[in-house]
Amino acid sequence: MTDAAPLRFHVPEPEFRPGDTPDFSQVAIPKAGSVRRPEVDADPEAIRDLAFSIIRVLNRNGEAVGPWAGLLSDEELATGLRDMMLLRTFDKRMLMAQRQGKTSFYMQHMGEEAVSAAFRKALMPGDMNFPTYRQAGLLIAGGYPMVEMMNQIYSNEADPLKGRQLPVLYSSRDYGFFSLSGNLGTQFVQAVGWAMASAIKGDSKIAVGWIGDGSTAESDFHAALVFASTYKAPVVLNIVNNQWAISTYQGIARGGSGTFAARGLGFGIPALRVDGNDYLAVHAVAKWAAERARRNLGPTLIEHVTYRVGAHSTSDDPSAYRPKAESDAWPLGDPVLRLKNHLIARELWSEERHKQAEAEILDTVIAAQKEAESHGTLHSGGRPSARDMFEGVFAEMPAHLRRQRQDAGV
């Protein structure tokens, strides 16, 4: 009965490497509007197909179609477009600032703007996100001042985090944005804990966890699902599948499972996949999951299918591990362009207004940047003091740290 053949070691490989011509025509993309919208209290088993499909609203003609469409007003759509454009412009300027040596490091969102910008609009005041470094859209769409973000990036004298954190590792309690960690995954289970606390107190606020496709391999992901499943925590758990970790494609973390969403099914947690480049779809799915949480129906797992168009960070060069043209070949398009086309299709927008908006937004970002730079950049101008470095380790500074501060002469 046993086969005499020796065992073989299997290492998954992406389909395309530098030099190959990427071709995603085999990737099954369901038609916009084709995936049903179940009741929020549906049995997870009854909707398991949603973990293997992709919920989409915007079709090729820029129309919003199907059961997940129709939730956003014209004004909200225009705001959504603006938020994404703002984020993209912000990224461009900060990337440039990094190259100019004004800061040490930066991480951009190119291609993934819809995920965080749209999700944010499904939340209520007081809800708390536990984000990764690629959801600054939560801040932008939540109205957090860009200049504060820049102050953090520049580690300048006005940095709300006093220069202690790496650029882009923001924190804003008031804007529902939990302090970012540089350690992958840790926030995912913390989100569940926050949600449990809200339930323990009989509160109405929900938590939202965020994690990257690659980071789902971390232990915190498992602990989050276990605890969320056991205590039916009011939490929405988002996996942003942008196809790549750093140089490692999503198949290394996903393994033999068809999708990341499928992970949730092993826990009896409803799991949905959504077109992460479709602002309307992300928003609709977010609403659905948030309602489940608020109605004591427990956690939802969402896989946002998107693509990381840029480098992983300013320390990375993707041309070493994937074809340059891969992002163009990626079948879900550009989230900004898609929403723009939708607005144009609905005659709420035009190419001219878009150009105008681009110019205005650039001005706004540049103005913020000027203001931020007036407080200094990493290596010049105003900076947090060495004294700040010793503060805040504990609520009260213990004697040994006071002695060290004294030794440091600050």
Place this chain on the structure above:
Amino acid sequence: MTDAAPLRFHVPEPEFRPGDTPDFSQVAIPKAGSVRRPEVDADPEAIRDLAFSIIRVLNRNGEAVGPWAGLLSDEELATGLRDMMLLRTFDKRMLMAQRQGKTSFYMQHMGEEAVSAAFRKALMPGDMNFPTYRQAGLLIAGGYPMVEMMNQIYSNEADPLKGRQLPVLYSSRDYGFFSLSGNLGTQFVQAVGWAMASAIKGDSKIAVGWIGDGSTAESDFHAALVFASTYKAPVVLNIVNNQWAISTYQGIARGGSGTFAARGLGFGIPALRVDGNDYLAVHAVAKWAAERARRNLGPTLIEHVTYRVGAHSTSDDPSAYRPKAESDAWPLGDPVLRLKNHLIARELWSEERHKQAEAEILDTVIAAQKEAESHGTLHSGGRPSARDMFEGVFAEMPAHLRRQRQDAGV
């Protein structure tokens, strides 16, 4: 759209607590022989129902029925019965020895004997188990000398582990039994690594991981599934669901998922549930999964449904958290009795021969015990030396440890 009702905190509870009358008549137990036996190369998605059912072979009349029956010869069945009886007798004597102060601690298998004893028979020489403390049946059924186990339990002068390990934390490379850890879960991912190594070398040996229902919540469980799924490792991953962790029933670890086997489905790993109190069913499922591994078809997850009849360990008193009669009410019966009845039904065995076998086995165990005790018990007789304590931290003893040994005067 949001509900004004406050959030509620949900903590799962077992159905019965001390004082309640346990009644498992609502638990769906499929009829023996009713679950199909797919080809080993079946698509995991096509057999996902097996993660929600229970594969059973022995029916109420002691007959072996259905597609999973017929793999074991008469002699193998008789050996199986003997192995389980041996284990049970071994447990009884060692429990008593612990009560007599001959060792510090013991953990028994009562009710779960079939799981490890039957599984062992599906393996080939050179395969490696990564067990928990409740799979001594792997050693017994593998022919490991009982007296060695006892020497370990007594931490005596003949202890193969030189007194270093807590009782029952055996280790035997030659018998395919990886060194037991006191830390839950850690072995599960190591099993996957061992299997990966076998595949890397083009070997034919497979690894077998073991974990308890409660311990599936640990991070190692997740890492094991991630790596097994990604590299299609030749490993069988067993979850022994004996309904309880220590005082915590399986619902605390399982949460909203119907079964533990379901966890595998999120990774595209075929998952089966088996009647863990049915020697024939466990063996048949083990064979099936081992063949998958050997044929380069990758990992299998098996949930063994059983019941921990005894206390968690000699430090535990289950009457504080579950009804005394719960184990009697448990619907899958006693594995020893069921195999005995099967042999009797097939006229291979009789009550008299059983009694005789019991007596013989008791003699064998007592003889082994006498021999072991001639080498000492924890607090009297021969014992490992204090010198042994300093050996084996590294292959070569470094200077600082030599100095410490000298300080200790040994």
Place this chain on the structure above:
Amino acid sequence: MPRMSMIEAIRDAMDVAMGRDDDVVVFGEDVGYFGGVFRCTQGLQQKYGKHRCFDTPISELGIVGTAIGMGAYGLKPCVEVQFADYVYPAYDQIVSEAARLRYRSNGQFTCPLVIRMPTGGGIFGGQTHSQSPEALFTHVAGLKTVVPSNPLDAKGLLIAAIEDPDPVIFLEPKRLYNGPFDGHHDRPVTAWSKHPLGEVPAGHYTVPLGKAEVRRAGADVTVLAYGTMVHVAEAAAADTGIDAEIVDLRTLVPYDLDTIAASVRKTGRCVVVHEATLTSGFGAELSALVQETCFYHLEAPVGRVAGWDTPYPHAQEWDYFPGPARVGRALAEAMEA
């Protein structure tokens, strides 16, 4: 005054804290319905409800990770890790998250978390029920680490820890749970009810974090100890007749350098004692601190008595455990030097 074992004192501390503050929640493996494998949380679920005291899945990462989230929300979780030997799966959440949350968010989010764990040996628990991992926490900026040696302190320190706005690692020497233990394992055990430090006031009080206590005044040599080793040191002083001044650190970080230095300056000699393995143990820090602050007062090298640099063995427990004989020898050496 009520007499309590250390288990009762610890339970009482949580009871008092939960009674005063609805935001205090208690959870961990087997701590809910059953009340914990050492029964430290017995009765709390019944008294405060399942939403304030509950069982968790077996995931130390999950316990600490969710507790951090709860702390960020505004609760004050006091969680149990069943044995300190099992804290490592949660180590990342403790080191990378709990310890740094206040700092990295500039105070926007804090982590008022207590992690209780039974620590230390002496119960024939083998490698995984005997460890003393305190030094793995004392090296981490942002954590406080506490090790009580008796019921009176245990209650006051635990209430202080729960009320502290920052994360506290609270290590409970399990060999002391039911009675003082001085390392004379061959002698009958006495209960806390016969010990003055088993007299524990009812209701609320705190023992401040960061303050050591001179357990025995003495002129000859200072012993720096904590947890079980305080009692072992007392036995060693009694056995040898050396007039040791025994300082019970109680809190390892922040440490009480004033009390330490004052004692060593007085005696001119110092022996540091702990159960944990020697190399890179907290004793190394104490030894370094003492010679940095008291160099010119030292008449002998600072001695260290500690667990050997091996995993904690089962059969050889009493060869491993730094009992009164070894401590006594170190005291004698310090006196002879």
Place this chain on the structure above:
Amino acid sequence: MPRMSMIEAIRDAMDVAMGRDDDVVVFGEDVGYFGGVFRCTQGLQQKYGKHRCFDTPISELGIVGTAIGMGAYGLKPCVEVQFADYVYPAYDQIVSEAARLRYRSNGQFTCPLVIRMPTGGGIFGGQTHSQSPEALFTHVAGLKTVVPSNPLDAKGLLIAAIEDPDPVIFLEPKRLYNGPFDGHHDRPVTAWSKHPLGEVPAGHYTVPLGKAEVRRAGADVTVLAYGTMVHVAEAAAADTGIDAEIVDLRTLVPYDLDTIAASVRKTGRCVVVHEATLTSGFGAELSALVQETCFYHLEAPVGRVAGWDTPYPHAQEWDYFPGPARVGRALAEAMEA
């Protein structure tokens, strides 16, 4: 002799080890196709195949846990943790499993595992790309801990580590990858190709684990350092003109007490330097050891210069990093005492 950067030397060590022994396998996050974020494994997959050098999911637990299983099988895994700051998820597998496997199985199973990790600061990496967690390993019985300070040693030590039958934590000071760094961050960087220790023999050689090296002979004061701090100490000696004897420990555990003690007995003074936070750092152990073995030779307290007891900050990197000015002050203090 070929000239190599530390990255090249480390890569060459793995290449040599893989070439000599089919059982050596190399894996970790981004180490396969891409060759590692610091490019230390570049070309190895191409040369030895995907089954000997491959990418893993982002799970440090999984990397180390599977490596332990592979070691038990008989392979010799040399794995990379992308930054030492990310080792904590694997901490349980390292401490509870790798470190104790030989001991607890009485040698039936062993763990010939190397865990490579970039360590230390100086690159504006903030809290999670700058840590020096060596003391969290030196306290654990059963682990060896190595920190090279130059390409020549790095290659020889890494080959020795891979050939060692026990688990080795191999910390690579990332600030040294491309050139020596003496803490004068405002001066231009020189490359290893200009440094004598950048001359690295081709092929196989080892630098034995457990042997320190006197990097600079001197009469006034002994400096105990490792990794980046060796270069900082050299700068401090040059800047102050103090005739320091600089001992590069290379291996922290097992430590080379003979070399340490011989030097301190000669100079009578000692300063210990490391980047890691001060409290409970490995410097505490060194300070304790020195005063235990050289008490009667010491003319001044053993000084310690280390990272402050705060998380590693981003903007204040040069206020935090123990540079030549701080080391120089400590040398001067040791001389004045």
